[in-house]
Amino acid sequence: MKKIFPFGGISLTTVVLFFACSCLLRSGSTDLALQAQLVWGTNNDKPDDPKLKEVDAKVTERLRTALKWKNYFEVNRQNFTVHAGTPKKVKMSDHCEIEVDNFGNSSIEVKLYGKGKMVVKKTQKIKPGELLIFAGDDKNDTAWFVVLSQTEK
């Protein structure tokens, strides 16, 4: 009897391997390396706390294009990796925490906690070079920011 697919076993294995490799290449690494910065924005030239240092010039420039504050000072910085399906909680200050979940394909869910209560939850893709910022105003026309970005590998 003539086979419909000649060399059936070999062909099938090749096709399966090809699709498996494609899927692996497509998904890439499922781990996501992120950086979270707690930033304080003000129109004053100097921060209230002299220990605070200025945020990286490039990031500052980007913040200035979309936000009204003139100067941005870094309060805290955390680098961390989030594995797919394993949410990661990161403490930014005594009252501020974030929890990041990796959904794969650069899609993340970020929960922002203030004094232990979840304030906001945001789900979106974060591409390399893009910033996801959580912000709110503070006293004396200042503001706080949690700036999330992918760290360069």
Place this chain on the structure above:
Amino acid sequence: MINHETELKLQAYLDGELSSGEAKAVEDLSTHDADARALFEELKLTKSVLAENELEVRLPESRGFYWSKIQRQIEREEKGRATEQTETAASSWWLRFLAPAGALAVLVVLVVVALRAPKGAETLVALDGSHEIETPLEETSSFSFQSEAAGMTVVWVDSHRE
């Protein structure tokens, strides 16, 4: 004075359309009645004048050929009309298809152009489903906006609601 019926009889007699009995009666009438005779003479004169001066048209070809030529011309025109109608029907089918398809294409282009933000412009809140935001606390509100120019998404949290 003769009536209209008699006038018609006289005309028919002159044209040779009456039976022999009727023709005899009209002859008697025109012999004895002066008015009838006068009308008959007048009609006779008129007929002779018309017959003598009527233009005789001679066909350049035989009678059969002449009429067959006319028939062929009629058939040709009818065929042409039928072809024209078929072409019109075919083109109207395409028009029926192309008109709505064209309108739809224009509509799609307009929608795409309308939804497309100009390059460099800032887009408020992403449109795709990958962006979700949730604010569980009642005393807190939030909104998000995206700056394509700065490559950032900002989630603004407002905790001063009254």
